[in-house]
Amino acid sequence: METHTYLRRRNQIESYFDGTAAEAWKRLTSDAPLGRIRQTVRAGRDDMRATLLGWLPDDLRGIRLLDAGCGTGALANEAAARGAEVVATDLSRSLIELARDRAPRTFGTGHVEFIVGDMLQPDLGRFDYVVAMDSLIHYSAPDMVVVLAGLAAKASRGVLFTYAPKTTALAMMHAIGRAFPRSDRAPAIEPISAFHLDELVEAEPKLRDWNICRTKRIASGFYKSQAVELVPE
Structure with a gap:
């Protein structure tokens, strides 16, 4: 069940990625030149996406996959290229529009449907796998686990997700961000x-x-992000 704090943070995330972050996210997820700091973020995200995709079967034909918080669609497109039937959701209409523009016209046997909306909405149906790459990192730990329970209810074979690992450096940046809030700052990452x-x-x-x-x-x-695979007994 969605909590009040989850809904409040979800609305903040939607507003941020539809407004302040839209152009920056477009550049980050493209081949456009970046500054040194954002280059490391791009490289890290590429490594994380490869890790999560590497935990899935090589042949995804006949597999139904939910990309929960798909952003500009890179993971969804790669899964579809391997044959998966992908439903890719994101709160941000701006990012979904960009994902649709970037998606190849055909994937062979695979397919992607990009949807603006909440990853927990009940009409998405059932999936073999759910993947949530860096889409839960802005939620508190208790809310994140509630979301994981909701995603697990949709999955029969596995839930792959990431969280922000709690380190001294990350905790310090998190504290500074809370002490000096700005209207254009991204919703704070919640280390755990x-x-x-x-x-x-x-x-x-x-x-x-x-x-x-x-x-x-x-x-x-x-x-810095930690990948986790949850599987049913």
Whole structure:
């Protein structure tokens, strides 16, 4: 069940990526030249996307996949190129429009449907896999696990997601961001320790039949994210 804090943060994320961040995200996810800091973020995101796709079967024909928080559609397009039937959702209409513009005209046996909306909306249906790359990092740890439970209810074979690992440097940046808020600043990233995540997953009744299978950290300059694979027992 969606909480009040989840809905409030969801609205902040939607507003940010439809407004302040739209042009910057367009450049970050393209081949356009970037400054040194954003180059590390682009490289880290490329590594993370490759990691998550590498945890999926090589042949995705006949597989239905939800790309939850798809951004400009890079992961969705790669999965479809391997044969998957992909539903790709994002809160941001601007990013979905860009994803549609960038998508190839044909994927062979695969397909992508880009949808503006919430990853938890009930009319999306059931999937073999759900992938949520860097789309949960702005939510509090309890809300993130509630969302994971909702995504797991849609998946039969696995949920692949990322979170912001709690490190000293990331915690410091997080504290500074809260101390000096700006109207154009991205919604704060919510770092979480692996131990705390394990505790919350184990305590969530709707995830009692799911286990953490694989995990991998990607660190590239200013990009730090932890990949996790949840699988049913």
